[in-house]
Amino acid sequence: MNPIKFNYEYDREIKAGFIGCGAHAFRNVYPTFDYAPVDLVAVCDLNAERAEIYRKRFGAENIYTDYKEMIKQEKLDAVFVVLNFDKEGRPMYPRIVPDLLEAGLPVWMEKPAAYTADEVERMLEVEERSGQFVLVANKRYFYPTFEKAKQIIGLEGFGEPVSINGRYPLTLSPYQEDIATRTGLHWFQDICHPMSGIHYLMGEVKEMCFIEHQPSGNVQALLQFKSGGIGNLQLASTQAPTSPLERFEVIGSNQNVVIDNGMRLIYYKGSKGSGEYGKAPVYIGDDPADGPVLWEPEFSLGQVYNKNLFLQGMVQSVNYFANAVLEGKKIERSTLRDSLHLTKIFDAFKQRSGKWITIG
Template sequence: MEPIKFNYEYSNKLRIGFIGCGAHAYRNVYPTFDYAPIDLVAVCDLNQERADLYKNRFGAKSAYTDYMEMIKKEDLDAIFIVLNFDKNGHPIYPKIVPDILKAGLPVWMEKPLAYTTKEAEELQELEAKTGQTVLVSNKRYFYPTFVKAKQILESSSFGEAASVTGRYPLTLTPFDEKLGERTGLHWFLDICHPMSGIHYLMGDVKEMMFIEHQPSGNVQTLLKFKSGAIGNLELPSTQADTSPLERYEVIGNKENVVIDNAIRLAYYRGSKGSGEYGKAPHYIGDNPLEGPVHWEPEFSLGQLYNKNLFLQGMVQSVNHFAHAVLNDRKVERATLSDAVHLTKIFDAYKNNRSGNWITIE
């Protein structure tokens, strides 16, 4: 991984317009520009007062309430877009991103991509037609723990990943027999969080089957991957608020990796001390250098790596997009294709009763 450069150290920067002046963008996206080749030219929000506030706070030159006016008037290289949901709890991106792509601009956008696979696939088709590139910031493609775990999984010693186990708290609403689908899934759209991490490590899902507990909304899901690997994902909506949010473990050939609470990574390898069963005198391997490895950040020093913007991969996501556009290449992670696959997973929960195997086309 290359060292981070500060914004002022870049001579060539991406001129961007930013659509959306909300709290999430304020906390987690605008601040990343301090560490990326980004020149914030203009901001846009339906609320002019808020747009002006963000313009002044983050150093943009102009503020708009109409994003198409911004695109027409400003000389932009790309658009960042972070929006809330509509009154039905559905993502707004499918209504706006097409205008941006047709205007000939690449897009960095927040997740979730869409409420239906049809909407997601239409955006994918438009991306291909316009020749633009879209990064959907499912951030687990950029978490330092996931990136390192991916590197381990691809090593010859780990062997082919055989299985994965994941846990992330989400609530699945009951299936509505009259409508033939589930409703009220606004927050269940966050299935893109655990599934993006699993997808990054394991590849595309081929089939899945889930069972649910109602009224808690807790879910257990079995997964079959195109690679032949298997897995399960637990969605315990009623876990304690004080519990670490998520945990993942991938098993290979006598090795495994564990990502705990997003920031701790353990790599288990090697063997315990020699000796026949029942008589082994110690549990530390004969060669300690072949034993397990544990990584976690320290929070004592003023380092970038212990900032939340880096721990959650937000700066890395922005940099991946910016450098791709500046060098006229496609993004390689958190692609629109990746997000379409995640939307298909969401659709599988939304449109199906539990207890049946579902093919993910």
């Protein structure tokens, strides 16, 4: 694994523009540039006052309130886009990202990419036509725990990943017959969080089926993967806010791996103490070194790995993107095509019923 470099240690950097001076960007995106080969040249927000604050705070040269003007005036290598939602709660990326691609600029953007799979397909058409690429920052594609779990899943001893169980708290509103839709679709902003993690570990979903408990909003989604693997996602809307947010467990044909609370990784392998059932005096294996492995960070040292920017893979996704731009390569992880799959899954959640829904 390559050690991290501080921004000023890079010999080459991409010249970047940034559209969106909002809260998430302030907390989790602009600060990643301290550890990435990114030279922030210009920032753009509809609110000029806010743009000026971000310009000063994060060291850009110029501000804009119109992104078209920014890409015309500045010589950029790439653009970061972190926008909010329109009045109907739909992401605004599909309205802006095609213009950036057409202008020959690769794009790093936040999730969710769009409200419908059709919108993602239209962005994909432009991406292909322009020869550029888009990274949609579904961060579980870059969490160190998910990366290492994937590495474990690929080990011969693990066997095939046959089953996954995920838990994540989201409240899904009931279908309202009178208005023929579901209101309160706020949950859709976040369904890509657990589903991108599941997608990364298990591959594409073939079919989904749902059972739900209303009015609590708890939902269980059953998953059949194209690989033949199976799984479920429990949207535990009424779990205690004090519990760790999420937990994922993949069962292989011989071993299993757990990601708990986003940062604890447990790999169950090895053998228990010998002896037939009821007669084994010790649970720890005869070879005590050949047993489960547990990883969690220490939070005492002034390291970078224990910052949330690294624990949640934000720096890693920005570095992956910036290095691809510098090397003139396309990305293979966290792509727009991955987001098309996630948006189709979101569409299935919108339709959900007791019947199996095929994910195209």
